[in-house]
Amino acid sequence: MNQIALAADHGGYELKEAVKQLLDERAIPYHDFGTNSDESCDYPDYAEPAARSVSEGNSERGIFCCGSAAGMAIVANKFPGVRAVACHDEWAAKMSRLHNDANVLALGGRMVSLDEAKRIVIIWLETEFEGGRHARRLGKITDMEDAPQPTSQ
Numbered sequence: 269m270n271q272i273a274l275a276a277d278h279g280g281y282e283l284k285e286a287v288k289q290l291l292d293e294r295a296i297p298y299h300d301f302g303t304n305s306d307e308s309c310d311y312p313d314y315a316e317p318a319a320r321s322v323s324e325g326n327s328e329r330g331i332f333c334c335g336s337a338a339g340m341a342i343v344a345n346k347f348p349g350v351r352a353v354a355c356h357d358e359w360a361a362k363m364s365r366l367h368n369d370a371n372v373l374a375l376g377g378r379m380v381s382l383d384e385a386k387r388i389v390i391i392w393l394e395t396e397f398e399g400g401r402h403a404r405r406l407g408k409i410t411d412m413e414d415a416p417q418p419t420s421q
């Protein structure tokens with residue numbers, strides 16, 4: 269596994285630190301885009317550079333943590349080529365890889381325990397994309413990203 273981009277706000281800070289420990293144990297490289305404390309901050313400030321890193325291919329995948337996972341997923345999905353999924357259990361994480369080739373895992377520090385989050389991360393890291401009909405569907409999403417955007421008059 270190449271580099272993983274990590275990002276968190278205050279609601280996901282503790283979770284991000286636990287994910288770092290897990291990645292260290294598995295010798296998986298990462299770049300930590302912050303935040304670096306549990307002081308209140310704005311999740312877009314940390315999601316943006318981390319999502320850009322995935323979008324531009326400098327990170328193979330990302331794990332973004334906030335309170336609910338929602339804000340991180342919303343920001344991440346603004347970036348071309350990023351497929352972020354908020355996962356609150358192992359089944360969702362597994363499906364996000366098998367069917368959606370999710371390259372960003374969004375986790376909610378107020379939704380899951382640290383132990384459950386670690387199980388989610390492990391299954392998400394270890395599950396490969398199934399391809400086939402799912403690749404055709406992802407191709408349709410890429411086509412949308414590539415299509416000219418309508419302009420407002």
Ligand code: RB5
Nearest residue numbers: 279334335336337338339
């Ligand atoms: C911060 O209070 C919280 O809104 C944030 O962590 C996240 O849940 C947003 O989606």
